[in-house]
Amino acid sequence: MILIADTRLRLIAALAVIVVVSQLESLTVAAIAAAAAGLLAVAAGLDARLWRRLVHVETFVVLLVVTLPFAIAGAPLLTLGPLTASVEGVMRAGLVALKVSASVLILMAFLGSVEPARIGTALHALKLPKPLVRVFMLTVRYLSLIGDEARRLHDAMRARAFAPRSNRHTWQSYGYLIGMLLVRALERARRVEEAMACRGYTGRFAHATLAAPATRDWLVLAGLAALSLLMFLMDRL
Numbered sequence: 001m002i003l004i005a006d007t008r009l010r011l012i013a014a015l016a017v018i019v020v021v022s023q024l025e026s027l028t029v030a031a032i033a034a035a036a037a038g039l040l041a042v043a044a045g046l047d048a049r050l051w052r053r054l055v056h057v058e059t060f061v062v063l064l065v066v067t068l069p070f071a072i073a074g075a076p077l078l079t080l081g082p083l084t085a086s087v088e089g090v091m092r093a094g095l096v097a098l099k100v101s102a103s104v105l106i107l108m109a110f111l112g113s114v115e116p117a118r119i120g121t122a123l124h125a126l127k128l129p130k131p132l133v134r135v136f137m138l139t140v141r142y143l144s145l146i147g148d149e150a151r152r153l154h155d156a157m158r159a160r161a162f163a164p165r166s167n168r169h170t171w172q173s174y175g176y177l178i179g180m181l182l183v184r185a186l187e188r189a190r191r192v193e194e195a196m197a198c199r200g201y202t203g204r205f206a207h208a209t210l211a212a213p214a215t216r217d218w219l220v221l222a223g224l225a226a227l228s229l230l231m232f233l234m235d236r237l
Contacts, residue, residue, distance in 0.1 A: 003040070006213035007114055007122035009221050014110040018103045020228040027091060029235040030098040037105035044109045057104050061097045068093035116140035125210050142192070146185050153177055153184075 004010050021037075024030045069077070074088030111119065120137040124130070157173065164170050 003044075003220050003224075004110070004217045006210075006217045007118050008125055008210065009213050009217045010110045010114065011119070011122055011126065013221050013224050014106055016225060017106050017228050020232050021099055021102050021106070023232065024095070024099060024235045026235045027095050027098070029231060030095055030102065033231060034098045034102040034105070037102040037109065040109035041105045041112075044113065046108055046112050050108050050112045054104060054108065058101065061100055064100075065093045065097050068096065121210065142188070145188065146181070149184055149188075150177075150181050153180060 004013060021030070021033050024033060069085035069089030069092075070080075070083045072086055072089035072092055074086030076084050077087045077090060078085040117137070117140075120133055120140070123133045123136060154177065157177065162173060164174075
């Protein structure tokens with residue numbers, strides 16, 4: 001199910017909702033926001049690849065939930081040797097975890113199925129600075145190429161019987177890997193620059209002209225804005 005078809009309004013909606021979510025202070029309202037974001041992500045019909053990315057984010061969230069209670073002073077809840085977890089720390093960790101999860105789910109729901117090139121075109125249509133749009137487009141285009149290069153270098157190390165361990169040789173080998181990857185990325189960047197110059201590149205990408213958003217998209221955006229405002233007011237009551 002696609003709530004908003006226009007990519008520009010998707011970007012605006014995602015940014016607006018995330019800004020509101022980031023300002024929440026109530027654990028209950030943050031839980032409601034996370035649940036609603038989860039429903040939106042499920043309704044968007046995202047593929048398994050995007051859900052696997054969510055697992056990576058939640059791994060960081062779990063680490064935050066485990067460590068943050070011991071870093072905030074307050075009423076003692078649990079003592080482990082010299083460390084004491086506080087009730088306030090647990091509440092803060094839960095709030096941050098819910099807000100982070102809600103924000104990631106919102107991004108997945110609105111932008112997870114959008115091709116990066118369309119996002120770049122939408123950013124250009126929203127009159128964002130042209131250098132920022134160019135950097136975004138080039139990063140998206142060549143990040144996968146650099147990733148492929150890193151995998152080839154790693155496969156070459158494995159072909160030479162490299163087995164990672166927690167020792168000096170392993171860290172030195174990874175240092176060489178990163179250095180070689182940077183050198184090859186620089187070489188590829190130079191070749192790409194020369195190829196683009198040969199094709200008449202003058203510092204601007206050709207972007208398609210986008211049609212005006214449909215009335216339905218504007219109505220959905222207005223509804224999301226109203227719900228976000230209501231959620232913010234509930235949080236402040």
